[in-house]
Amino acid sequence: MSPQQGHRWFAAVYDRIASRGEARVFKHIRPRIMGEAQGRVLEIGVGTGASLSYYPAEAQVVGTEPDPHMFRRAEKRLAELGVTNIELRQASAEELPFDDASFDHVVSSLVLCTVSDQPAALAQARRLLKPEGTFRFIEHVRNDESRFWGTLQDLITPVWRWCGAGCHPNRRTQQAIEDAGFRIEWLEQVRLAPGTPAIYGVARPS
Numbered sequence: 377m378s379p380q381q382g383h384r385w386f387a388a389v390y391d392r393i394a395s396r397g398e399a400r401v402f403k404h405i406r407p408r409i410m411g412e413a414q415g416r417v418l419e420i421g422v423g424t425g426a427s428l429s430y431y432p433a434e435a436q437v438v439g440t441e442p443d444p445h446m447f448r449r450a451e452k453r454l455a456e457l458g459v460t461n462i463e464l465r466q467a468s469a470e471e472l473p474f475d476d477a478s479f480d481h482v483v484s485s486l487v488l489c490t491v492s493d494q495p496a497a498l499a500q501a502r503r504l505l506k507p508e509g510t511f512r513f514i515e516h517v518r519n520d521e522s523r524f525w526g527t528l529q530d531l532i533t534p535v536w537r538w539c540g541a542g543c544h545p546n547r548r549t550q551q552a553i554e555d556a557g558f559r560i561e562w563l564e565q566v567r568l569a570p571g572t573p574a575i576y577g578v579a580r581p582s
């Protein structure tokens with residue numbers, strides 16, 4: 377199913393599925409990744425809007441999301457927040473309708489695991505960033521430190537993708553960010569679940 381058609385049931389249960397990771401890991405990371413993004417900010421794949429409350433009030437934020445079911449939930453969350461500095465647009469990370477070098481920061485949170493064309497999404501992030509801008513990310517990645525877990529992630533990917541609305545547990549996203557023309561400024565790793573690392577950090581156009 378394309379993201380434009382959407383995943384109605386995944387969207388309906390997403391916040392419940394994500395709540396444990398959110399409470400244990402992500403709510404501690406989002407203040408650094410989203411909370412320090414000032415100026416004009418683009419977030420790709422906002423989902424149900426988990427990040428929206430973390431942006432500073434002075435930032436001008438555009439959140440994009442292709443899945444109509446996720447999008448509606450993000451709209452509801454934004455209305456509940458009652459802020460005026462965030463707008464939402466329905467769009468895929470691979471095809472973003474914005475001018476070159478028009479954002480100070482591009483943010484991706486648990487999205488590069490799911491986009492159908494990771495190099496194209498990262499090329500868009502690179503295109504949209506000002507030369508001094510930052511790409512800010514939180515992503516779960518393949519476990520390359522353990523042969524057992526890495527192989528298991530490779531094996532379960534077809535089923536995982538089906539259950540998880542296109543999510544790949546085995547992407548080497550740090551390498552993909554570097555291959556897209558970014559230099560990692562800082563990066564930290566956290567254990568999301570047994571055998572499942574997540575990385576978060578900031579990269580700049582190189």
Ligand SMILES: C[S@@+](CC[C@H](N)C(=O)[O-])C[C@H]1O[C@@H](n2cnc3c(N)ncnc32)[C@H](O)[C@@H]1O
Pocket residue numbers: 379394420421422423424425426427440441442443446467468469470484485486487490491492493542
């Ligand atoms: C695991 S959710 C993460 C949602 C949110 N960013 C968060 O941190 O909770 C992945 C999101 O990526 C979106 N997505 C899937 N394909 C995409 C694409 N090609 N471009 C942008 N977003 C996409 C999905 O619709 C979903 O909302």
